[in-house]
Amino acid sequence: MSVSWTPVALTPDLPPGGAVPVRAPWGELVVWRSATGRLSCFPERCPHRGMRLSHGFVRGEMISCIYHGWRYDTAGQCRKIPAHPDLEPPAAIRVHSYPVAEAGGLIWIAKTLPESAPPETGAEPLRSLVIASPASAVTEAAGVVPGVPGPVSLPDLAAPLILALQDMGEETAVHALITPADSAARIAASRALEAFRRAVEAEEIAA
Amino acid sequence: MILYDYVLSADCYAVRLLAALTGQRLETRAVDFYPGAAEKGAAFRAINPAGTLPVLVDGEVTLAEPAAILMYLATGTSFAAEGASAQEWLARSRHFAAALGGARQHDMLEVPGDIDALRAEGSLWLRILEAALFEAGEEGCGFLLGDTPTIADIAIFPHVALAPDGGVELGAWPRIRLWMRRLRALPGFIEMPGIHRLHDLKPEPGPDYGGAAA
Amino acid sequence: MTRDKRDEWYPVAIAAMLPPARGRDTLLLGEPIRVRAGDSGPQVETAEGRALPVTIAYGHVWTCLGTPGDLFPIPEAAQPGRRLVDVGMVRVKCSPLRAVENFLDIAHFPFVHTDILGSEPHTEVYRYDVRIRDEVDEVWATKVRFYQPQAAKSAEGGIETEYMYRVPHPTCSVLYKTSPPMPGEWDVIALFVQPLTEELCDVWPWMALYDDASSMAEMIQFQQMIFLQDRSILENQIPRRLPLDPGMESPTRADLTSIAYRRWLKRRGYTYGAQLVAA
Ligand code: FES
Ligand SMILES: [Fe+2]
Numbered sequence A: 001m002s003v004s005w006t007p008v009a010l011t012p013d014l015p016p017g018g019a020v021p022v023r024a025p026w027g028e029l030v031v032w033r034s035a036t037g038r039l040s041c042f043p044e045r046c047p048h049r050g051m052r053l054s055h056g057f058v059r060g061e062m063i064s065c066i067y068h069g070w071r072y073d074t075a076g077q078c079r080k081i082p083a084h085p086d087l088e089p090p091a092a093i094r095v096h097s098y099p100v101a102e103a104g105g106l107i108w109i110a111k112t113l114p115e116s117a118p119p120e121t122g123a124e125p126l127r128s129l130v131i132a133s134p135a136s137a138v139t140e141a142a143g144v145v146p147g148v149p150g151p152v153s154l155p156d157l158a159a160p161l162i163l164a165l166q167d168m169g170e171e172t173a174v175h176a177l178i179t180p181a182d183s184a185a186r187i188a189a190s191r192a193l194e195a196f197r198r199a200v201e202a203e204e205i206a207a
Numbered sequence B: 001m002i003l004y005d006y007v008l009s010a011d012c013y014a015v016r017l018l019a020a021l022t023g024q025r026l027e028t029r030a031v032d033f034y035p036g037a038a039e040k041g042a043a044f045r046a047i048n049p050a051g052t053l054p055v056l057v058d059g060e061v062t063l064a065e066p067a068a069i070l071m072y073l074a075t076g077t078s079f080a081a082e083g084a085s086a087q088e089w090l091a092r093s094r095h096f097a098a099a100l101g102g103a104r105q106h107d108m109l110e111v112p113g114d115i116d117a118l119r120a121e122g123s124l125w126l127r128i129l130e131a132a133l134f135e136a137g138e139e140g141c142g143f144l145l146g147d148t149p150t151i152a153d154i155a156i157f158p159h160v161a162l163a164p165d166g167g168v169e170l171g172a173w174p175r176i177r178l179w180m181r182r183l184r185a186l187p188g189f190i191e192m193p194g195i196h197r198l199h200d201l202k203p204e205p206g207p208d209y210g211g212a213a214a
Numbered sequence C: 001m002t003r004d005k006r007d008e009w010y011p012v013a014i015a016a017m018l019p020p021a022r023g024r025d026t027l028l029l030g031e032p033i034r035v036r037a038g039d040s041g042p043q044v045e046t047a048e049g050r051a052l053p054v055t056i057a058y059g060h061v062w063t064c065l066g067t068p069g070d071l072f073p074i075p076e077a078a079q080p081g082r083r084l085v086d087v088g089m090v091r092v093k094c095s096p097l098r099a100v101e102n103f104l105d106i107a108h109f110p111f112v113h114t115d116i117l118g119s120e121p122h123t124e125v126y127r128y129d130v131r132i133r134d135e136v137d138e139v140w141a142t143k144v145r146f147y148q149p150q151a152a153k154s155a156e157g158g159i160e161t162e163y164m165y166r167v168p169h170p171t172c173s174v175l176y177k178t179s180p181p182m183p184g185e186w187d188v189i190a191l192f193v194q195p196l197t198e199e200l201c202d203v204w205p206w207m208a209l210y211d212d213a214s215s216m217a218e219m220i221q222f223q224q225m226i227f228l229q230d231r232s233i234l235e236n237q238i239p240r241r242l243p244l245d246p247g248m249e250s251p252t253r254a255d256l257t258s259i260a261y262r263r264w265l266k267r268r269g270y271t272y273g274a275q276l277v278a279a
Helices: A135-142 A183-206 B010-021 B066-074 B084-109 B115-138 B151-161 B174-184 C096-103 C216-234 C253-268
Strands: A006-010 A019-024 A027-033 A039-043 A057-059 A062-064 A071-073 A078-080 A100-103 A106-109 A124-131 A150-152 A161-168 A171-178 B002-005 B027-030 B055-058 B061-063 C010-014 C024-028 C031-038 C041-046 C054-057 C060-063 C083-086 C090-092 C129-133 C138-148 C159-169 C172-179 C182-197 C200-209
Touching: A006 A019, A006 A124, A006 A161, A006 A171, A027 A106, A039 A100, A124 A183, A124 B115, A124 B174, A135 A161, A135 A171, A135 A183, A161 A183, A171 A183, A183 B115, B002 B010, B010 B066, B010 B084, B010 B151, B027 C216, B055 B066, B061 B066, B066 B084, B066 B151, B084 B115, B084 B151, B084 C090, B115 B151, B115 B174, B151 B174, C010 C024, C010 C031, C010 C182, C010 C200, C024 C182, C031 C060, C041 C054, C041 C060, C083 C216, C090 C216, C096 C172, C096 C182, C096 C200, C096 C216, C096 C253, C129 C253, C138 C253, C159 C253, C200 C216
Parallel strands: B002 B027
Antiparallel strands: A006 A106, A019 A027, A027 A039, A057 A062, A062 A071, A071 A078, A100 A106, A124 A171, A150 A161, A161 A171, B002 B055, B055 B061, C010 C060, C024 C031, C031 C041, C054 C060, C083 C200, C090 C200, C129 C138, C138 C159, C159 C172, C172 C182, C182 C200
16 A cells, blocks of 8 residues: 555645645655745654654755754755754764655655656645544545545535545545635535535444 | 733733734733632732633723733724624634633643543534635635734634644644644744744754755 | 662652642552642552652652652752742653653753744854763763853843753753852752653652742743743654664764763663663
8 A cells, every 4th residue: 555645635735834744554754845845755753852843844945843953955864953053964864755746736645656646636626624534434435445536426516526535544634626616616615525524424423 | 001911821822912913012910820820819809800811901991801802902903803703703712712721721730621522622613713714715815804814813823723732633734724824924923832933934044055955 | 770660759749739638649650649638748649548658848749659768859949048939730741751851951942942041043052061970870961051042030131051950860850050140059940750651741840049030920930931832842752752772863962961861761770751672
């Protein structure tokens, strides 16, 4: 499962300068975007004292850890240790960098570089939400499997939404996309999605 | 203006924050809420018989409800908001405070409570906020009531930003994250413990390796 | 020398604010205990009703699950002119050892205690001395200097502050820092940590300060503000336990105190809250 792409966010939800925590099947990660728009994906754990890098801050093309300010470039190499401003950090101080890609309005990550690019969706980002049910329950209700965006028809909506599921164990993130629509239709779609979430979670409790 | 204040209170922070954002000077008087429970003592009850914080005293005016204090400070500023939608959010801020604030007091200060129920209730309100921010965004608005921040945002923000103190993580709420970022980037914004400085806004000191990395 | 963790004293309450009759139900090293005000002072007992030894020192009630020795001395506590400040308990989801290690660290000041204990660009940690004083079996760091925008409630403007750090107990640390109103003297700030489990602790900060200007509430809240800034770091370190395996984290010269602390813990065999092998 780790040789394929996992969708982790919608493109507009991670603008330049942002960093978000991501729960991947193989561990906790941070995905961040530099000022010029480059995406990077590292393990959450800062090699210095283990602080979560998603709490850090992005300046220019580097992310800094919030604890002691160690600064990492987009490839994961530590470039600055503020406690020792004149020290060139040793090459050994670096974090692993995972493949990350942007396609079809989604941000995707992978443990190792898959052979093919992530799929296009032909739709525009709507919104992401988390359902407090395992992916199997969401798949059963929606008819799409994690990692493969597909059309899902929801009650009261004229056109199907494209849903990309992200398996997070006990919970499932749903990244929803929509064919171009006006704001009224997009708001209606968001409300339908909320209703879908309530239905899946209620089903869980009943089961 | 005097603010009777407790440094770890989310509602006191909302008042300090609004004053800072609107350039008003507050004289703060620290009340030993914890561990001393001084707000329940006779001396403080002479100021506020209800025994709660924050309390704002401005000449003849004494206010002890967080929403009322925010309205008072916002008068005549761009943060002022009236009407039913503003009232809706000001009232909702009490639910955020009870649930997320309750979880925070439980996890941090050993205050008794049903922690699972508090967190579940807090997550429900975060869902409502996330959906509202999405809908506002569709209308071109970055804040709850429009394209500029108001007391509605200020009343809600502290409880949300401090939710992790009570074990409610904010990783999975993209619109809330972006909204908090916008608020934290406002000129005059101040922090409180649990909400870190947005260091990204400051340039990197010294030789900047930024450009060379690419 | 090694010593069983059960033979150490641990803080469990503020002596001046004893929990009323019902008492405080809490944990010590994973064992349920109850602390309450008895007729002749504080009492602590286990779930089975076994009475535990009690001592009162530095504003706190201390207890021990095994056979206690002497509690470490803080001679400054008895000096006249100091104000003794019970800051109150703050619970943190982290290893008790991580809480102590963070207290020993200065390099985080500009990023975590921004514009109070540190600020960019003053991020450099200068050389300082660290050693394990075998005569007293304590870790000491001396000649620690750092630029601080507002070092204490009583400080006005930035000063270069000097510190000494001392670890006399696996879950307690005492810090001595330049007293802004009394430049020749040291303010004392201590961190007493009650280990509830290996990944959960109650932290009881305590201070003995030269400060006649601030109210008690102001001094308490200054310290609460500082410690709550640390709490959001402590709850987000991975792993939650303190790694004693040197290969797992990357210390630098600024971390000499933490390196000595970890070595001292190993030597004493105090591994409650430690991660021994890389996960
Ligand atoms: S833990 Fe990241 S810089 Fe120290
Ligand atoms: Fe700190």
